[in-house]
Amino acid sequence: MINHSLKELGHMLASKQISSVEMTQTFLDRIAKYNPSINAYIALDHDKTITQAKAADIRIANGSAEPLTGIPLAQKDIFCAKGWQTTCGSKMLANFIAPYDAHVLSQFDHAGAVNLGKTNMDEFAMGSSNETSYFGGVKNPWDFDRVPGGSSGGSAAAVAARLCAAATGTDTGGSIRQPASLCGFTGLKPTYGLVSRYGMIAFASSLDQAGPMAKSAEDCALMLNVMAGFDERDSTSLNRAKEDYTRGLVNMQGAQPLKGLRIGLPKEYFADGLDANVAKVVQAAIAEYRKLGAETVDISLPNSQLSIPVYYVLAPAEASSNLSRYDGVRYGHRAAAYDDLMDMYMKSRAEGFGAEVKRRILIGTYVLSAGYYDAYYLKAQQIRRLIADDFTQAFKQCDIIMGPTAPSTAFKAGEKADDPVAMYLQDVYTIATNLAGLPGISIPAGFSNGLPVGLQLMGNYFDEARMLDVAHAYQQVTDWHTRMPESLK
Amino acid sequence: MEWAKNNWEVVIGLETHTQLKTNTKIFSGASTQYGAEPNTQACEVSIALPGVLPVLNKQAVECAIKFGLAINAAIPSRSVFSRKNYFYPDLPKGYQISQFELPVVGKGNVTIQVPAGKNTAAYEKTIHITRAHLEEDAGKSSHGVVEGMSGIDLNRAGTPLLEIVTEPDMRSAAEAVAYAKKLHELVQWIDICDGNMQEGSFRCDVNVSVRPKGTEKLGTRREIKNLNSFKFMQQAIEYETRWQIETLEDGGTIQQATVLFNPDTGETRAMRSKEEANDYRYFPDPDLLPLEVTAADTTRVQAAMPELPEAMKSRFVVEYGLSSYDAATLTTSRGMADYFVATVNAGAEAKPAANWVMGDIASYMNKNTELLSSPPISPAQLANLLKRITDGTISGKIAKEVLNEMLLKVGASTASVRETVTGEGAFYNDFGDNFADNIIEAKGLKQVSDSGAIEAIIDEVLAVNQVMVEEYKAGKEKAFNALVGQAMKASKGKANPAQVNEILKKKLTE
16 A cells, blocks of 8 residues: 555545545554664644544545545655644754644645654755754665665655655755655655745745655646645735646557657766766666656756855745744743843854754855955855856757756665765755746656665646646656665565 | 024934824734733734734825825835834844835925914024835833833834935924924824824934034034924934033033933933944835735825815815914914814804814813813804804903803813813713703893983993093093993993993983
């Protein structure tokens, strides 16, 4: 059952082969067995979870079930969940119980999904290995010595280890796609503005976007159906008609379902810095796409090489301001003893934030300071526009862009922990889409030395449905996305 | 020091925070009602819980556009909200959402009437407005409510403010106060602010610098923060000006600083110098899209704008035949202008109505500002009174007596319940439209126009004032007036003065 798709699980529930309570308990049992070693979850609440499962069973019984009713999901601990500890991976919020639901969570609640728990993550989503979490690192289910990627490392491990049917993540610079690549599953970062950010704890507001993390493109489409949609509480949420992201999947059958599709291959994504074995896997996947009828075109994203420096100006700038509310005054960590107000601020924040968060607050404060603003923040905004323009040009030549998701497979815990720049390079292929606001998907494309490799698909604005179709077509002829670690079966 | 003061010129600019009259906060649905229990109007956005986001209140934007139209300003099609970053316990997000580079209202102007001073005549002056921008208010800190602790009330956090910034155009405390008063009236006139200075709805920061007369270069300014009374503003600017001049004349220099005015001592005192000032690290708020104001938006707001004071003043001259001075006085406040128009509409003649509104009614209200924010009697009641002068029922003098009686009755009965009711359907008192008639009747003040009765009074007056009669006959015109006075007195003021004149003249020439 743990390997079933969301659709199959839905059928099992609808046909009364299993109740939501039983299905949920199966996952809770696996969590009880494996989470102590994997550390994918920060918060579990058996009673709350089972209460939801019971409610779902009533809905199923009275015929008001929706596709995800009764299905147990894992929620990244960046989403406020009413009555749940909501920590964002930080000591600062270790004692914070959210009094309200994030938009994404209330969407799942309305859909009748069951919340299994809150998943581990890099502190305030700042990291690419889950090692900055106050609640400890997360094991990569494929190799416990290795990291699951980050920042959505807990959700990634939970999906890969089948500790949930599917999960949510958030992606500011690659935090859904890079862990999807490192843990071997399908992760989608939607177009900026597609999923409301209300109740999602902000890291870098102009880049943050929530998305699904699941075994397959089809599962992601079902998740996105629930997550996407206009929310008047988020001014950057886009007021568009609701879409059914599964609508085109059925057409991805037959010999050449992708005939006529033009795949752009950016030369900058296949240059120095890409692990040779990863490159081979990615090329093989592209060859598979040619078999499916697609043609490939060489394209260039000349400014993409500036993504990392631009990102590490803009994201910390926004973060330095977004994290100012954690001052020890109203909620969150407050130092036990202090001399005066300034001392309370300084001690509370010094104690409550970890090293990577402090590093980014310092960078962000610096680049926004009088006298430096123009040289850093303003310049970075200008280059951000150029990076977006590159994509606009590219999409005149192709329908979808493909390349590696991450430059390497999962690395060992501790390997890059003391080298922030090496860590930042993990997101070299994913950051540009965040800066441009474009959607991106990582899908399992094979293995290198027993570790999963992801293929990244980048689409035009609001082209999620087509991207999911294209990912689904590949998953119809390959089985990489069905693989799971032997040791956890 | 007076001789020295004449060699200096003071330069003043104002930044005014006007609290906008919206039902809810600028970026959330929480109520803006004043005076609630602490933190009962602080929603998840007000207290800046993790994950919350701002949504702009369209009503606040409309208020800003209204103001822009009222000061002849350009309304840019695009403005941007920025974050002003600093730490303070009553600033829950650690930043204030404000507007920095691109404000919602551009350059405009306001014409002020500076009243006559001891040695100066009254004059008009145009004050240039640099900009007006939308921002959110902070909460309130209170110290010592609980021993050794500071309390934070976030009810006010997120209340919409329009900050109105002038050019350094004012050259005296009198000009600054005249501007502040004009602005205060204007924002109430267009109904974007309740103008309540005690509750902090209208507060001014005043930038003051001095320079040698005849020079161009601006001196170093000090900013007097948070003045919420015109009297304090006058005192603070006068003190600050004197202090700066004395400091410079003593060979000192002025350091840029923020100062507070202490009403108890009448002095200003520096609270922080520029060196300690924050670097606010402004940057565009990524949670809010740029604010787009279309021509259609502006047209829609324009259509709903009330007639502005200047236009109304011109109309009063033409429509009611008032002098320009009277028209200007009546239009210093919308309340007064509306009251005047209502009185005329209730049947009073325009000129007497203007005189009584500007005179007795206004002075009563000035004397009773603590109690009253609307006139004591209704326009219909005033019109009833004025009609009795016109139709000869009572004289103007008796009318004053009737009004005094009305005011006494109102004051004794209902002053405490008549708090802030103004506008249509406002409650004035319980005495009905014929309030004046009832007093005239009850006190028997009706004018005596019966010529027989007047003749009898005059005969009596003539009989006991033979000396005056002789004087008059000897050519002393003044004696006639004295006799009229005696006759009026004998009638307790009720005799029709015109008839008294006529009959007396006839009798004396007989």
